[in-house]
Every structure is written in structure tokens, then in C-alpha cells.
Amino acid sequence: MNAADVVVVGGGASGLAAAIEAAAAGASVLVLEKNPVPGGSSRLSVGSINAAGSRLQQRAGIVDTPDEHFEDMDHFMGPFASQENRALRRLLVDNAADTLHWLMSLGLSFYGPTADPPHRHPRMHNVLPNSRAYPYYLSKAAKRRGARVVCGAEVLELLRADDGGVCGVAALVGGERVEIAARRGVILCAGDYSNGAALKARFRPELAAIQGVNPTATGDGHRLAEAIGARIVNGEVVYGPGLRFGAPPKPSLVQRLPPSWALGQLMAAALATLPPALFRPFVMSFMTASLGPEAALLKSGAVLVNRDGQRFVDEQQAPGLAIASQPGGQAWLVFDDALARRFSAPPHHVSTAPGVAFAYLPDYRRHRRDLYRTGATPAELAIAMGLPDGALARTLQECRWQSPLHALGPLEARIVITDGGLAVNTSHQVLREDDSVIPRLYAAGSVGQGGVLLAGNGHHICWAVTSGRRAGRFAAAAAAA
Secondary structure (H helix, E strand, O other): OOEEEEEEEOOEHHHHHHHHHHHHOOOOEEEEEOOOOOEHHHHHOOOOEEOOOOHHHHHOOOOOOHHHHHHHHHHHOHHHHHHOOHHHHHHHHHHHHHHHHHHHHOOOEEEEEEOOOOOOOOOEEEEEOOOOHHHHHHHHHHHHOOOEEEEOEEEEEEEEOOOOOEEEEEEEEOOEEEEEEEEEEEEEOOOOOOOOHHHHHHHOHHHOOOOEOOOOOOOHHHHHHHOOOEOEEOOOOEEOOEEEEOOOOOOOHHHHOOOOHHHHHHHHHHHHHOOHHHOHHHHHHHHHHHOOOOHHHHHOOOEEEOOOOOEOOOOOOOHHHHHHOOHHHEEEEEEEHHHHHHOOOOOOOOEEEOOOEEEOHHHHHHHOOOOEEEEOOHHHHHHHHOOOOOHHHHHOOOOOOOOOEEEEEEEEEEEOEEOOEEOEOOOOEEEEOOOOEEEEEEEOHHHHOOOOOOOOOOOHHHHHHHHHHHHHHHHHHOOOO
């Protein structure tokens, strides 16, 4: 624990990828993960990767190029387009297929490619059987190559060398402060700040009190680097608040599946050859456990009520912010039978996992009975929902709805992920305010996003693994301090 050639802060997808490549290059590697198990946000994700020119595309007869992928990402940039680091976007698309193939070489299985408009070609590759395959196989590969992964180790500060660069870290391990020398470099892979109240208050104060999907994504790497002069770019780019259903009482079947290579291969073969109807219930158990409702249900006339049975917001105007300020931070979707029938079949879906499937109201009735309630009258529905007697009836008295009435909830507002990262160059070295390099400090994944915008599906985890691999190689090749 006293020293390593390369010290990696964070054991998610980017950190483990960095450890694997640094160790493969001959460096001694120590990974410090503050949580009890590795995985970070990758184990909580859908786990999809958008990649152009993959072997799976070629097998399906799809002709696709990184140039087309680069152009298609323009569709997702929105108001922040002028702020993007397009050199890092180029790096992402040029390496995406190789990243996918590398993951497959470690034992991960993928299904696809599937369509994900407005991407012009099917290039979505979905991990099987679930996203826990990332930490499982990456951890195995890191340890096989000799990297040491220590969990329950919180990094407190970066240690400075005489040249102004980094020479190690101070960490809390087993309740004791220890100093660990990093001879060739430190790689920050500590994730985003979707649950970091201080950074959200600084960049997006209206979102400061809204929790992130990953409760431990608190911006540790950003804080550590800023303390020695690094700068953050695109700090205001935050995805959310999105609406999420509360977690089910027990993990879904697909979430409990072991991330074995054999199971992944079996699932991929079955999905490619057998009728989709055989697997739909299996997929729905995942979707209804992990996702929230699409805005279409609200746009079609569903209303939001709080735990007092009161409507509290114009549903077309930032409902996530309004939900966060309600009692308990919760709300329920309420709608009539006409709308329920409409969202029971294509083309009107309640939820979607892009490139995977669509979930309709009957799927929630079957797989999330804890979320779904119905009643012939507002009073009956209120009883089923556990809301105050009479309040819901008063709220809905002006609605000319068809009976029976339906409700889904509770809903919560969540920050999904943040795109603000440390400024880095194309070698993933962290930069100061004046764009000079901080010697021997690297960053990858969300903390090392460097200004590249990763809107759209399948880009964040691809960036995490791609940037982690590259940072690991660059750090291993650096001269010792």
C-alpha cells in the first residue's frame, strides 16, 4: 500500500479499464475504490455502447463508419454545441469499435446492433445479461494482470511533488490515513458529481437538492484536482432532473442474473434466433424496475399529484424540479381509462430503453404491482394509493375522465449524470486554468470528460472504457517521478 507505479482513484468502468491497460504495459497498479464493491455508475447503467464499424455490425451487413457516427452526434448537442471539445469526440468515435471488441475479449457479451434514431445506422450494442458484467469482467481482468483493487479506500487529497505535479495520494484506508506514492502517475476515475451538492450548487443551483441516480457520485475527483489548480469545463451540463419510479421491493430477475459469459452467449443467440415474444417478459422485468415514464404520458393528459392528493405543477413545465420540492420528494401519475388503453399498445409506450424495447401499461400491471393502482372513482383510487380521503376527488373534479381511473407511482426526480469534467488533453493529462499540464495527473471517465458532450445513449460508458484504457497506457509509459 505504500507505493505503486500508477495509482487509480475509482474502481468503476474507467478505473478498472485504466488499471488493466497500465498493468498490461508493465506498471504496478493500485486501484482505490471508496465503495464496498467496484463498479461505480457502470453497474447501475443500462450498459449499452454505440459503436460504428463493429464486428457485430459487419456480421449483420451494416456498413457504418466513425465519420458518420461523429456527424450523428451533432443531433444531440442542443444549446451546448459550441462548448464541445470535438477533438475528444473524434477520439471517442474512432476508438468505440475497438473498445467494444476489447470488452468482448475480456468475456462480456453484447446483443445487437439495434437502431437508435436519430443515429442513421443501427449501432447500439446492448450488454448481456446485465450491466453488472462490466465490473465483474473488468475486475477479473485487472486482478489477472496483477493490479491490486482495494475497496473501502477513500482518497482525501493529491500529494504534490517539487515540480508542481502529483507524486501520490493520501487516503483513508481501514479508518487510518495513509500516504501512497505514485511513481509514474495518478489517474482520477472517480465518476461524475450527480450527487455532489456543492458542485451542483455552484454550476446549477436550482438542482442542488435533487439526488443523483448513483448516491456515491459526489464529484470526488473534481474536488481533488481543483485543489491543486485544475479546472472544470462544461460544469453546467447536467442530465435531469428526470422522472424515475421508486425501486421495486426486490431486484428484478434480470438484475439478479449472474454475469456469466455462457449465459450472455446463450441470451445473445436466443435473442437473435427465437421469437421476441418469448423474451419480452424477461426484458420487461428489467425495464419496469429501472426506468421512468416518458414525457408523452404527461403531454397526453396525465396529471401529477403529491402525497396530499394535490396537483402542484403544469406538467409541461419542468415537472422534475417541482416534484423535488413536494412532501417526501414524491408524486404520482394519475390518468383515466381512455389514456390507459392508449398507452397499452404501440405506438404509445410508458417507458423505453433505447435499442432494447418498449414498456406499456400492462407491463407495469404485471411486473410492478407495487406501482400500479386503479379505482372506479377518485375516492376509490385515493384509498388504493394511500392518499388523504377526499383530496384527490377535489383535485380531479374538473377532469372529464372515463372510469376506471389509474395511477402509477411514486415517482421521484433524479439527476442521471453530469457532463462537467476536468479539462484534459488528448493524452488525458489534466490541465490547469492556463491549459498547462499538471505533471503525472490523468483523468478518465466522467471526471476526465474534458468538454466532450455525451448526450444520447451508449456514449458515457463507451467514453469511460475508452478514456480509461488510454489514460492507463499513457500513465504507464510516463517517466517515474
